[in-house]
Amino acid sequence: MATVNFTDFEGNARSIEANTGDSVMETAVRNGVEGIVGECGGSLSCATCHVFVAESDLASLEPMSEMEDEMLYGTAEDREENSRLSCQIKMCEGQTINVTTPETQV
Amino acid sequence: MKTATAVSTAGAPTPAEHTATGLLIVGASQSGVQLAISLRALGYTEHITLLGDEDHRPYQRPALSKEFLQDKIGSESLIFRSNEYWEEHNVTLVKGERIEEISSSADGSGTAVGSSGTHYPYARLALAVGARPRRFEAPGSDLNGVVYLRNADDALHLKDLAPKASDVVVIGGGFIGLEAASSLQAMGKKVTVLEYGPRLVGRAVGEDTSNYFLGKHRARGLDIHLDARVRQIHGENGQVSAVELETGEMIEAQIVLIGIGVIPNTELGEKLGLDINNGIVVDRTALASDGHTLVVGDVANMPNPLPGAPEGERIRLESVNNAVEHAKVAAYALMGQREAYAGIPWFWSNQADMKLQIAGLSMGYDQSVKREVPDKGKFTVLYYREGQIIAADCVNAPLDFMAVKQALAAGKNIDPQASSDAAVQLKTLIA
Numbered sequence: 001m002a003t004v005n006f007t008d009f010e011g012n013a014r015s016i017e018a019n020t021g022d023s024v025m026e027t028a029v030r031n032g033v034e035g036i037v038g039e040c041g042g043s044l045s046c047a048t049c050h051v052f053v054a055e056s057d058l059a060s061l062e063p064m065s066e067m068e069d070e071m072l073y074g075t076a077e078d079r080e081e082n083s084r085l086s087c088q089i090k091m092c093e094g095q096t097i098n099v100t101t102p103e104t105q106v
Numbered sequence: 107m108k109t110a111t112a113v114s115t116a117g118a119p120t121p122a123e124h125t126a127t128g129l130l131i132v133g134a135s136q137s138g139v140q141l142a143i144s145l146r147a148l149g150y151t152e153h154i155t156l157l158g159d160e161d162h163r164p165y166q167r168p169a170l171s172k173e174f175l176q177d178k179i180g181s182e183s184l185i186f187r188s189n190e191y192w193e194e195h196n197v198t199l200v201k202g203e204r205i206e207e208i209s210s211s212a213d214g215s216g217t218a219v220g221s222s223g224t225h226y227p228y229a230r231l232a233l234a235v236g237a238r239p240r241r242f243e244a245p246g247s248d249l250n251g252v253v254y255l256r257n258a259d260d261a262l263h264l265k266d267l268a269p270k271a272s273d274v275v276v277i278g279g280g281f282i283g284l285e286a287a288s289s290l291q292a293m294g295k296k297v298t299v300l301e302y303g304p305r306l307v308g309r310a311v312g313e314d315t316s317n318y319f320l321g322k323h324r325a326r327g328l329d330i331h332l333d334a335r336v337r338q339i340h341g342e343n344g345q346v347s348a349v350e351l352e353t354g355e356m357i358e359a360q361i362v363l364i365g366i367g368v369i370p371n372t373e374l375g376e377k378l379g380l381d382i383n384n385g386i387v388v389d390r391t392a393l394a395s396d397g398h399t400l401v402v403g404d405v406a407n408m409p410n411p412l413p414g415a416p417e418g419e420r421i422r423l424e425s426v427n428n429a430v431e432h433a434k435v436a437a438y439a440l441m442g443q444r445e446a447y448a449g450i451p452w453f454w455s456n457q458a459d460m461k462l463q464i465a466g467l468s469m470g471y472d473q474s475v476k477r478e479v480p481d482k483g484k485f486t487v488l489y490y491r492e493g494q495i496i497a498a499d500c501v502n503a504p505l506d507f508m509a510v511k512q513a514l515a516a517g518k519n520i521d522p523q524a525s526s527d528a529a530v531q532l533k534t535l536i537a
Contacts, residue, residue: 019182026183032191034147039430041166042183043173045454045463046427047508067461067504073533074508106449 002091004028008035009103020093024086025049028101035101042087044068048105049086050075054098058082061089061097077102122224127198128152129440130218130228132205132374134164137403137429138234139186144437146195154197155226157218159204162258163189168426170261171285172456176292177265184258200226208377214398232400232436233375233386237368237424242277246339251346252362255286264363268293271360275299275349277336279306281455283365284319287328288458290363298357299323300334300349302366309367310453312468314476314487315499319460326458368424370405383407385422391444392436400436403429411447412467413517414494421467425453450514452507459483463507466497466514477506477528488525495520509533 002018004027018027028036037048044067068088072079131138134156142154158164165184173179192199203220210216210231218226239254251267254260272295276287279301291297305316324330335352339362349357375386381395385407388394394401410419431449438445453464471489478485485501500507509532513520520535
């Protein structure tokens with residue numbers, strides 16, 4: 001198992017256990033975390049699963065693909081240095097990741 | 107948490123009656139699921155029953171022709187929401203139940219009767235019943251190995267057949283056909299695509315995009331026949347063995363996959379006496395002609411929601427994005443709010459290394475502009491009507507896609523003269 005700590009734009013926090021190998025987006029959507037949409041189901045087509053990753057967790061993530069990088073320029077809330085599309089963050093066994101969701105995804 | 111209870115009295119069994127529900131959503135589909143979710147987000151407090159005719163928890167379809175078919179993701183990844191989510195939100199799921207009979211009163215309440223004989227009384231009704239694959243009518247189309255790809259069971263069946271097959275014929279060069287063809291090719295099959303029309307994906311993209319896909323797929327080894335006419339599907343011992351064209355050409359196949367479009371499931375709408383015309387006719391708030399029944403997603407024929415669309419123009423959209431946005435409109439309507447369809451219709455299709463994103467609706471365009479960065483595999487066609495941008499087909503070009511979506515949403519334009527230079531970012535041209 002792994003853990004994702006979600007904090008929304010107003011500061012409300014929610015901690016969810018994730019299955020190893022699942023993406024942060026899948027974990028959020030299946031449990032009804034508001035603030036992540038994931039309209040395309042994780043196929044890197046919609047840019048509606050934008051998250052801001054805690055600085056301390058950034059180094060533990062796989063680097064982003066060119067496609068993800070380009071998609072991030074089209075998110076509803078402007079990207080920051082720590083922006084990622086959460087469908088591309090796959091959880092490893094025992095990992096804990098802290099993300100903040102933007103106010104809007106569409 | 108199925109709450110159906112069989113009430114038996116002495117003598118003949120009485121039909122089971124499901125607990126009365128505030129809203130019965132028929133169709134545990136993308137739009138049915140979204141309707142339930144959006145209603146809870148808007149504060150709808152009545153009990154919701156989400157009923158589907160498949161024996162699966164509500165799941166997402168897009169990956170069935172792609173990642174799921176290729177075993178890149180498992181079935182659990184397709185599930186929309188955990189069981190706990192539905193329980194916490196007072197939504198009862200009913201699986202494997204097909205509504206056979208239905209009748210509503212003047213106030214919109216009524217009773218639906220399932221194939222199990224169970225009665226489902228409701229205060230309000232929503233139809234999210236989608237569409238079914240158009241059947242291919244040719245001699246031999248009932249042979250084993252002639253398959254369709256619409257739902258999870260179809261995909262599981264195809265996955266079951268695939269290891270034993272080396273040659274596949276796909277009939278239909280639209281999104282489903284080409285996605286499945288690309289997947290099956292990646293799984294090591296020799297794939298032939300037979301398209302009836304003069305070009306690929308003729309219903310959804312312009313000619314330049316069709317030609318681009320044709321070239322790319324052929325270069326990857328897909329055998330594609332345009333203007334193809336099938337005379338007969340041949341079999342041995344009830345099992346498909348080849349497809350014969352009217353030219354006499356025989357193409358070997360152990361699997362024939364049909365992807366020639368869908369037919370909206372209007373039967374329940376007809377039983378309710380709703381207006382039907384290429385789907386169930388709805389108004390701008392997703393209400394059917396009885397003024398009570400909500401109809402969402404693939405089955406709904408609605409006023410074209412695009413800003414600036416000609417008055418009275420109607421459209422039936424088959425897409426995830428529409429299923430989601432249309433369900434939101436319906437949720438607002440049920441809450442007594444009249445909210446316009448938000449956002450710009452968009453579509454995607456992933457085929458091999460090509461990621462197509464379409465923004466807007468290109469129907470009625472009078473000018474197109476091509477942008478290409480060949481060494482990066484980027485290809486975009488912008489569509490204009492009277493000088494105003496209305497849509498774009500973007501292959502491996504998410505920046506173009508995003509820029510067009512943004513421009514359309516803001517009611518702005520992208521200059522057609524300047525936009526042909528692929529070195530210029532479209533975002534900088536939005537005005």
